[in-house]
Amino acid sequence: MWLRTCLLLISLGVATPLMADTVWLNNGDRISGKIILLEGGKLSLKTKYAGQVLINWSDIETLSAEQPLLIRRHGLDSKHSERLAAAGKGMVRITDGTTETVPLASVTRLVPPREFLEDFTWEGNLDAKLDLQRKDDNSDEFKLKGDTRIEQGRWRQVMNGEFQRETKNGRVTDDNWDLEYDIDRFLTEHWFWRIGGEQQVDHIEFVEKQQIIGTGPGYRFWDDSLGRFDLIGQVNRIKFDYPGGDLSFRTYSVVWDYKRLLWGTRLEFYTNAEIHFPEISEIDYVSEGEVGLRYRLNDWARLSILYELDRIEAQAGDNSDESFLIGVGVGW
Structure with a gap:
Protein backbone atom coordinates (compact mmCIF):
# COMPACT_ATOMS: atom_id res chain seq x y z
CA MET A 1 0.00 0.00 0.00
CA TRP A 2 2.79 2.40 0.92
CA LEU A 3 4.67 1.62 -2.32
CA ARG A 4 1.51 2.11 -4.39
CA THR A 5 0.89 5.49 -2.74
CA CYS A 6 4.48 6.64 -3.42
CA LEU A 7 4.22 5.59 -7.06
CA LEU A 8 0.93 7.49 -7.38
CA LEU A 9 2.44 10.66 -5.90
CA ILE A 10 5.48 10.39 -8.16
CA SER A 11 3.30 9.91 -11.23
CA LEU A 12 1.20 12.94 -10.31
CA GLY A 13 4.32 15.03 -9.76
CA VAL A 14 5.70 14.02 -13.14
CA ALA A 15 2.39 14.48 -14.93
CA THR A 16 1.75 17.99 -13.64
CA PRO A 17 4.44 19.75 -15.75
CA LEU A 18 3.18 17.87 -18.84
CA MET A 19 -0.10 19.79 -18.92
CA ALA A 20 -0.30 21.43 -22.34
CA ASP A 21 -2.51 23.42 -24.67
CA THR A 22 -4.49 21.31 -27.14
CA VAL A 23 -5.73 22.10 -30.64
CA TRP A 24 -8.41 20.05 -32.43
CA LEU A 25 -8.37 20.36 -36.23
CA ASN A 26 -11.30 20.17 -38.63
CA ASN A 27 -9.96 16.90 -40.09
CA GLY A 28 -10.12 15.18 -36.68
CA ASP A 29 -6.42 15.45 -35.76
CA ARG A 30 -5.37 16.69 -32.33
CA ILE A 31 -2.09 18.49 -31.53
CA SER A 32 -0.73 19.24 -28.05
CA GLY A 33 1.91 21.81 -27.18
CA LYS A 34 2.19 25.39 -25.97
CA ILE A 35 0.50 28.33 -27.68
CA ILE A 36 3.14 30.91 -28.61
CA LEU A 37 1.10 33.37 -30.65
CA LEU A 38 -1.95 33.82 -32.88
CA GLU A 39 -1.39 36.61 -35.39
CA GLY A 40 -2.29 37.14 -39.03
CA GLY A 41 -4.55 34.10 -39.20
CA LYS A 42 -1.85 31.65 -38.10
CA LEU A 43 -1.44 29.95 -34.73
CA SER A 44 2.12 29.20 -33.63
CA LEU A 45 2.25 26.11 -31.41
CA LYS A 46 5.45 24.75 -29.84
CA THR A 47 5.45 20.96 -29.60
CA LYS A 48 7.92 18.48 -28.10
CA TYR A 49 7.92 16.20 -31.14
CA ALA A 50 7.91 18.65 -34.08
CA GLY A 51 9.27 21.91 -32.67
CA GLN A 52 7.32 25.04 -33.56
CA VAL A 53 4.48 24.49 -36.05
CA LEU A 54 2.15 26.93 -37.80
CA ILE A 55 -1.56 26.14 -38.10
CA ASN A 56 -4.07 28.08 -40.16
CA TRP A 57 -6.67 29.51 -37.79
CA SER A 58 -9.43 28.50 -40.24
CA ASP A 59 -8.33 24.83 -39.96
CA ILE A 60 -8.96 24.71 -36.21
CA GLU A 61 -12.21 23.25 -34.90
CA THR A 62 -11.67 24.23 -31.25
CA LEU A 63 -8.86 24.43 -28.68
CA SER A 64 -8.02 24.52 -25.00
CA ALA A 65 -5.27 26.35 -23.08
CA GLU A 66 -4.13 25.89 -19.51
CA GLN A 67 -1.99 29.05 -19.56
CA PRO A 68 -3.23 32.66 -19.21
CA LEU A 69 -3.57 34.48 -22.53
CA LEU A 70 -4.33 37.97 -23.83
CA ILE A 71 -7.22 37.71 -26.31
CA ARG A 72 -8.22 40.25 -28.95
CA ARG A 73 -11.51 39.98 -30.82
CA HIS A 74 -13.04 41.92 -33.71
CA GLY A 75 -13.98 45.40 -32.52
CA LEU A 76 -13.06 44.63 -28.91
CA ASP A 77 -10.08 45.47 -26.71
CA SER A 78 -7.70 42.77 -25.52
CA LYS A 79 -8.85 40.88 -22.41
CA HIS A 80 -7.16 38.43 -20.07
CA SER A 81 -8.18 34.79 -19.84
CA GLU A 82 -7.26 32.39 -17.07
CA ARG A 83 -7.83 29.44 -19.39
CA LEU A 84 -9.55 28.37 -22.59
CA ALA A 85 -11.75 25.30 -22.95
CA ALA A 86 -12.99 23.41 -25.99
CA ALA A 87 -16.62 24.27 -26.74
CA GLY A 88 -17.69 22.47 -29.88
CA LYS A 89 -17.04 23.09 -33.55
CA GLY A 90 -15.93 26.65 -34.29
CA MET A 91 -16.30 27.78 -30.66
CA VAL A 92 -14.09 28.30 -27.60
CA ARG A 93 -14.95 28.94 -23.94
CA ILE A 94 -13.09 31.81 -22.23
CA THR A 95 -12.78 31.72 -18.43
CA ASP A 96 -11.66 34.79 -16.48
CA GLY A 97 -13.79 35.10 -13.36
CA THR A 98 -16.80 34.63 -15.63
CA THR A 99 -17.26 32.19 -18.51
CA GLU A 100 -18.09 33.22 -22.08
CA THR A 101 -18.37 31.06 -25.19
CA VAL A 102 -17.36 32.87 -28.40
CA PRO A 103 -16.79 31.91 -32.06
CA LEU A 104 -13.20 31.16 -33.01
CA ALA A 105 -13.69 33.38 -36.06
CA SER A 106 -14.07 36.40 -33.77
CA VAL A 107 -10.64 35.89 -32.19
CA THR A 108 -7.83 37.68 -34.05
CA ARG A 109 -4.93 37.49 -31.60
CA LEU A 110 -3.67 35.30 -28.74
CA VAL A 111 -0.55 36.37 -26.84
CA PRO A 112 0.77 34.95 -23.55
CA PRO A 113 1.05 37.92 -21.14
CA ARG A 114 4.48 38.82 -19.85
CA GLU A 115 4.92 39.58 -16.18
CA PHE A 116 6.53 42.92 -15.35
CA LEU A 117 8.82 41.39 -12.72
CA GLU A 118 10.18 38.17 -14.19
CA ASP A 119 13.06 36.33 -12.57
CA PHE A 120 15.18 36.09 -15.71
Whole structure:
Protein backbone atom coordinates (compact mmCIF):
# COMPACT_ATOMS: atom_id res chain seq x y z
CA MET A 1 0.00 0.00 0.00
CA TRP A 2 2.79 2.40 0.92
CA LEU A 3 4.67 1.62 -2.32
CA ARG A 4 1.51 2.11 -4.39
CA THR A 5 0.89 5.49 -2.74
CA CYS A 6 4.48 6.64 -3.42
CA LEU A 7 4.22 5.59 -7.06
CA LEU A 8 0.93 7.49 -7.38
CA LEU A 9 2.44 10.66 -5.90
CA ILE A 10 5.48 10.39 -8.16
CA SER A 11 3.30 9.91 -11.23
CA LEU A 12 1.20 12.94 -10.31
CA GLY A 13 4.32 15.03 -9.76
CA VAL A 14 5.70 14.02 -13.14
CA ALA A 15 2.39 14.48 -14.93
CA THR A 16 1.75 17.99 -13.64
CA PRO A 17 4.44 19.75 -15.75
CA LEU A 18 3.18 17.87 -18.84
CA MET A 19 -0.10 19.79 -18.92
CA ALA A 20 -0.30 21.43 -22.34
CA ASP A 21 -2.51 23.42 -24.67
CA THR A 22 -4.49 21.31 -27.14
CA VAL A 23 -5.73 22.10 -30.64
CA TRP A 24 -8.41 20.05 -32.43
CA LEU A 25 -8.37 20.36 -36.23
CA ASN A 26 -11.30 20.17 -38.63
CA ASN A 27 -9.96 16.90 -40.09
CA GLY A 28 -10.12 15.18 -36.68
CA ASP A 29 -6.42 15.45 -35.76
CA ARG A 30 -5.37 16.69 -32.33
CA ILE A 31 -2.09 18.49 -31.53
CA SER A 32 -0.73 19.24 -28.05
CA GLY A 33 1.91 21.81 -27.18
CA LYS A 34 2.19 25.39 -25.97
CA ILE A 35 0.50 28.33 -27.68
CA ILE A 36 3.14 30.91 -28.61
CA LEU A 37 1.10 33.37 -30.65
CA LEU A 38 -1.95 33.82 -32.88
CA GLU A 39 -1.39 36.61 -35.39
CA GLY A 40 -2.29 37.14 -39.03
CA GLY A 41 -4.55 34.10 -39.20
CA LYS A 42 -1.85 31.65 -38.10
CA LEU A 43 -1.44 29.95 -34.73
CA SER A 44 2.12 29.20 -33.63
CA LEU A 45 2.25 26.11 -31.41
CA LYS A 46 5.45 24.75 -29.84
CA THR A 47 5.45 20.96 -29.60
CA LYS A 48 7.92 18.48 -28.10
CA TYR A 49 7.92 16.20 -31.14
CA ALA A 50 7.91 18.65 -34.08
CA GLY A 51 9.27 21.91 -32.67
CA GLN A 52 7.32 25.04 -33.56
CA VAL A 53 4.48 24.49 -36.05
CA LEU A 54 2.15 26.93 -37.80
CA ILE A 55 -1.56 26.14 -38.10
CA ASN A 56 -4.07 28.08 -40.16
CA TRP A 57 -6.67 29.51 -37.79
CA SER A 58 -9.43 28.50 -40.24
CA ASP A 59 -8.33 24.83 -39.96
CA ILE A 60 -8.96 24.71 -36.21
CA GLU A 61 -12.21 23.25 -34.90
CA THR A 62 -11.67 24.23 -31.25
CA LEU A 63 -8.86 24.43 -28.68
CA SER A 64 -8.02 24.52 -25.00
CA ALA A 65 -5.27 26.35 -23.08
CA GLU A 66 -4.13 25.89 -19.51
CA GLN A 67 -1.99 29.05 -19.56
CA PRO A 68 -3.23 32.66 -19.21
CA LEU A 69 -3.57 34.48 -22.53
CA LEU A 70 -4.33 37.97 -23.83
CA ILE A 71 -7.22 37.71 -26.31
CA ARG A 72 -8.22 40.25 -28.95
CA ARG A 73 -11.51 39.98 -30.82
CA HIS A 74 -13.04 41.92 -33.71
CA GLY A 75 -13.98 45.40 -32.52
CA LEU A 76 -13.06 44.63 -28.91
CA ASP A 77 -10.08 45.47 -26.71
CA SER A 78 -7.70 42.77 -25.52
CA LYS A 79 -8.85 40.88 -22.41
CA HIS A 80 -7.16 38.43 -20.07
CA SER A 81 -8.18 34.79 -19.84
CA GLU A 82 -7.26 32.39 -17.07
CA ARG A 83 -7.83 29.44 -19.39
CA LEU A 84 -9.55 28.37 -22.59
CA ALA A 85 -11.75 25.30 -22.95
CA ALA A 86 -12.99 23.41 -25.99
CA ALA A 87 -16.62 24.27 -26.74
CA GLY A 88 -17.69 22.47 -29.88
CA LYS A 89 -17.04 23.09 -33.55
CA GLY A 90 -15.93 26.65 -34.29
CA MET A 91 -16.30 27.78 -30.66
CA VAL A 92 -14.09 28.30 -27.60
CA ARG A 93 -14.95 28.94 -23.94
CA ILE A 94 -13.09 31.81 -22.23
CA THR A 95 -12.78 31.72 -18.43
CA ASP A 96 -11.66 34.79 -16.48
CA GLY A 97 -13.79 35.10 -13.36
CA THR A 98 -16.80 34.63 -15.63
CA THR A 99 -17.26 32.19 -18.51
CA GLU A 100 -18.09 33.22 -22.08
CA THR A 101 -18.37 31.06 -25.19
CA VAL A 102 -17.36 32.87 -28.40
CA PRO A 103 -16.79 31.91 -32.06
CA LEU A 104 -13.20 31.16 -33.01
CA ALA A 105 -13.69 33.38 -36.06
CA SER A 106 -14.07 36.40 -33.77
CA VAL A 107 -10.64 35.89 -32.19
CA THR A 108 -7.83 37.68 -34.05
CA ARG A 109 -4.93 37.49 -31.60
CA LEU A 110 -3.67 35.30 -28.74
CA VAL A 111 -0.55 36.37 -26.84
CA PRO A 112 0.77 34.95 -23.55
CA PRO A 113 1.05 37.92 -21.14
CA ARG A 114 4.48 38.82 -19.85
CA GLU A 115 4.92 39.58 -16.18
CA PHE A 116 6.53 42.92 -15.35
CA LEU A 117 8.82 41.39 -12.72
CA GLU A 118 10.18 38.17 -14.19
CA ASP A 119 13.06 36.33 -12.57
CA PHE A 120 15.18 36.09 -15.71
CA THR A 121 14.86 36.45 -19.49
CA TRP A 122 17.62 36.34 -22.10
CA GLU A 123 17.41 36.84 -25.85
CA GLY A 124 19.82 37.68 -28.62
CA ASN A 125 20.88 37.41 -32.26
CA LEU A 126 24.17 36.89 -34.09
CA ASP A 127 24.34 37.51 -37.85
CA ALA A 128 27.31 36.93 -40.17
CA LYS A 129 28.12 37.91 -43.74
CA LEU A 130 30.98 36.60 -45.89
CA ASP A 131 31.45 37.95 -49.41
CA LEU A 132 34.31 36.67 -51.61
CA GLN A 133 34.70 38.09 -55.12
CA ARG A 134 37.22 36.81 -57.67
CA LYS A 135 36.87 38.99 -60.79
CA ASP A 136 39.09 41.78 -62.06
CA ASP A 137 39.62 42.76 -58.42
CA ASN A 138 39.89 40.23 -55.62
CA SER A 139 37.91 41.40 -52.59
CA ASP A 140 37.03 39.69 -49.31
CA GLU A 141 34.48 41.11 -46.89
CA PHE A 142 33.56 39.70 -43.48
CA LYS A 143 30.99 41.21 -41.15
CA LEU A 144 29.75 39.97 -37.79
CA LYS A 145 26.90 41.70 -35.97
CA GLY A 146 25.23 40.72 -32.69
CA ASP A 147 22.90 41.94 -29.99
CA THR A 148 21.65 40.54 -26.70
CA ARG A 149 19.49 41.65 -23.79
CA ILE A 150 19.16 40.26 -20.28
CA GLU A 151 16.27 41.18 -17.98
CA GLN A 152 15.99 40.34 -14.31
CA GLY A 153 13.38 42.03 -12.14
CA ARG A 154 13.47 45.78 -12.75
CA TRP A 155 16.90 45.68 -14.43
CA ARG A 156 17.65 45.24 -18.12
CA GLN A 157 21.06 45.04 -19.79
CA VAL A 158 21.40 45.62 -23.54
CA MET A 159 24.59 44.88 -25.49
CA ASN A 160 25.34 45.41 -29.20
CA GLY A 161 28.50 44.71 -31.14
CA GLU A 162 29.78 44.76 -34.71
CA PHE A 163 33.02 43.79 -36.44
CA GLN A 164 33.84 44.47 -40.11
CA ARG A 165 36.95 43.78 -42.19
CA GLU A 166 37.40 44.12 -45.94
CA THR A 167 40.40 43.60 -48.18
CA LYS A 168 40.86 44.40 -51.86
CA ASN A 169 43.74 42.92 -53.82
CA GLY A 170 45.50 42.13 -50.57
CA ARG A 171 45.09 45.67 -49.17
CA VAL A 172 42.92 46.30 -46.11
CA THR A 173 40.23 48.84 -47.04
CA ASP A 174 37.95 48.52 -44.00
CA ASP A 175 38.81 47.42 -40.47
CA ASN A 176 36.62 48.55 -37.57
CA TRP A 177 34.61 47.39 -34.58
CA ASP A 178 31.87 48.86 -32.41
CA LEU A 179 30.71 47.84 -28.92
CA GLU A 180 27.79 49.33 -26.96
CA TYR A 181 26.48 48.58 -23.47
CA ASP A 182 23.34 50.02 -21.82
CA ILE A 183 21.71 49.29 -18.48
CA ASP A 184 18.07 50.20 -17.75
CA ARG A 185 16.31 50.53 -14.42
CA PHE A 186 12.51 50.29 -14.67
CA LEU A 187 10.73 52.80 -12.44
CA THR A 188 7.25 51.64 -13.48
CA GLU A 189 5.96 49.04 -15.91
CA HIS A 190 6.67 51.45 -18.80
CA TRP A 191 9.09 54.16 -17.63
CA PHE A 192 12.79 53.42 -17.17
CA TRP A 193 16.11 55.24 -16.87
CA ARG A 194 19.08 54.33 -19.08
CA ILE A 195 22.83 54.75 -18.61
CA GLY A 196 25.13 53.55 -21.37
CA GLY A 197 28.39 53.80 -23.21
CA GLU A 198 29.70 53.04 -26.70
CA GLN A 199 33.14 52.78 -28.26
CA GLN A 200 34.01 52.62 -31.95
CA VAL A 201 37.52 51.91 -33.24
CA ASP A 202 38.51 52.33 -36.90
CA HIS A 203 42.01 51.41 -38.07
CA ILE A 204 41.58 52.99 -41.51
CA GLU A 205 39.63 56.26 -41.20
CA PHE A 206 40.98 59.61 -39.97
CA VAL A 207 38.96 59.41 -36.72
CA GLU A 208 40.56 56.45 -34.98
CA LYS A 209 38.30 56.21 -31.94
CA GLN A 210 34.86 57.46 -30.92
CA GLN A 211 33.52 57.24 -27.36
CA ILE A 212 29.97 58.04 -26.22
CA ILE A 213 28.59 58.16 -22.68
CA GLY A 214 24.90 58.99 -22.26
CA THR A 215 21.94 58.87 -19.91
CA GLY A 216 18.25 59.68 -20.00
CA PRO A 217 14.65 58.48 -19.61
CA GLY A 218 12.94 55.86 -21.74
CA TYR A 219 9.39 54.62 -22.27
CA ARG A 220 8.44 51.03 -23.13
CA PHE A 221 5.20 51.04 -25.11
CA TRP A 222 4.99 47.24 -25.13
CA ASP A 223 7.19 44.15 -24.78
CA ASP A 224 5.52 40.76 -25.23
CA SER A 225 5.55 37.64 -27.40
CA LEU A 226 4.54 39.75 -30.40
CA GLY A 227 7.41 42.22 -30.18
CA ARG A 228 8.55 45.40 -28.45
CA PHE A 229 8.83 49.15 -28.88
CA ASP A 230 11.08 51.41 -26.77
CA LEU A 231 11.63 55.16 -27.15
CA ILE A 232 14.51 56.85 -25.29
CA GLY A 233 15.82 60.40 -24.92
CA GLN A 234 19.43 60.94 -23.83
CA VAL A 235 22.06 63.55 -23.07
CA ASN A 236 25.47 62.37 -24.31
CA ARG A 237 29.12 63.27 -24.16
CA ILE A 238 31.01 62.36 -27.36
CA LYS A 239 34.77 62.28 -27.79
CA PHE A 240 36.67 61.80 -31.07
CA ASP A 241 40.34 60.79 -31.14
CA TYR A 242 42.38 61.47 -34.27
CA PRO A 243 46.09 61.89 -35.08
CA GLY A 244 47.37 65.00 -33.35
CA GLY A 245 44.39 65.72 -31.09
CA ASP A 246 40.86 65.06 -29.96
CA LEU A 247 37.44 66.73 -29.93
CA SER A 248 34.62 66.42 -27.40
CA PHE A 249 31.16 67.95 -27.23
CA ARG A 250 27.64 67.30 -25.93
CA THR A 251 24.67 66.00 -27.91
CA TYR A 252 20.98 65.33 -27.35
CA SER A 253 19.68 62.14 -28.92
CA VAL A 254 16.51 60.17 -29.61
CA VAL A 255 16.69 56.36 -29.72
CA TRP A 256 14.08 53.84 -30.78
CA ASP A 257 14.03 50.04 -30.77
CA TYR A 258 11.17 48.24 -32.55
CA LYS A 259 10.58 44.54 -33.22
CA ARG A 260 7.51 42.82 -34.64
CA LEU A 261 6.93 39.11 -35.23
CA LEU A 262 4.94 38.24 -38.35
CA TRP A 263 3.56 35.12 -40.00
CA GLY A 264 3.17 33.16 -36.78
CA THR A 265 6.65 34.16 -35.47
CA ARG A 266 8.41 32.76 -38.57
CA LEU A 267 9.33 36.25 -39.77
CA GLU A 268 10.76 39.07 -37.67
CA PHE A 269 10.78 42.71 -38.74
CA TYR A 270 12.95 45.05 -36.72
CA THR A 271 14.37 48.56 -36.82
CA ASN A 272 16.42 50.65 -34.46
CA ALA A 273 18.09 54.03 -34.78
CA GLU A 274 19.70 56.89 -32.89
CA ILE A 275 19.66 60.54 -33.98
CA HIS A 276 22.14 62.98 -32.37
CA PHE A 277 21.75 66.75 -32.30
CA PRO A 278 25.17 68.18 -31.34
CA GLU A 279 25.76 71.44 -29.47
CA ILE A 280 28.06 72.69 -32.19
CA SER A 281 26.98 74.87 -35.11
CA GLU A 282 29.00 73.00 -37.74
CA ILE A 283 26.84 69.84 -37.54
CA ASP A 284 23.04 69.79 -37.81
CA TYR A 285 22.50 66.12 -36.90
CA VAL A 286 24.05 62.65 -37.04
CA SER A 287 21.90 59.55 -37.49
CA GLU A 288 22.66 55.83 -37.32
CA GLY A 289 19.89 53.39 -38.15
CA GLU A 290 19.07 49.96 -39.48
CA VAL A 291 16.07 48.00 -40.67
CA GLY A 292 15.92 44.30 -41.37
CA LEU A 293 14.10 40.99 -41.66
CA ARG A 294 14.94 37.64 -40.08
CA TYR A 295 13.34 34.41 -41.27
CA ARG A 296 13.30 31.54 -38.76
CA LEU A 297 14.52 28.26 -40.25
CA ASN A 298 14.19 26.39 -36.94
CA ASP A 299 14.42 27.13 -33.20
CA TRP A 300 17.88 28.72 -33.56
CA ALA A 301 18.86 29.30 -37.22
CA ARG A 302 17.92 32.48 -39.12
CA LEU A 303 18.24 33.97 -42.59
CA SER A 304 18.88 37.72 -42.29
CA ILE A 305 18.51 40.75 -44.55
CA LEU A 306 19.73 44.04 -43.07
CA TYR A 307 20.03 47.59 -44.42
CA GLU A 308 22.10 50.17 -42.51
CA LEU A 309 22.28 53.91 -43.08
CA ASP A 310 24.62 56.35 -41.31
CA ARG A 311 24.18 60.02 -42.21
CA ILE A 312 25.79 63.32 -41.22
CA GLU A 313 24.23 66.63 -42.19
CA ALA A 314 26.62 69.54 -41.71
CA GLN A 315 27.30 73.02 -43.03
CA ALA A 316 30.31 71.75 -44.95
CA GLY A 317 28.15 69.17 -46.73
CA ASP A 318 26.20 65.98 -46.21
CA ASN A 319 27.69 62.51 -46.00
CA SER A 320 25.90 59.14 -46.11
CA ASP A 321 27.18 55.60 -45.68
CA GLU A 322 24.95 52.68 -46.70
CA SER A 323 25.54 48.96 -46.25
CA PHE A 324 23.65 45.71 -46.75
CA LEU A 325 23.97 42.41 -44.90
CA ILE A 326 22.51 39.23 -46.33
CA GLY A 327 23.59 36.14 -44.45
CA VAL A 328 22.84 33.52 -41.85
CA GLY A 329 22.64 33.82 -38.09
CA VAL A 330 21.55 32.30 -34.83
CA GLY A 331 18.93 33.48 -32.37
CA TRP A 332 17.90 32.60 -28.83
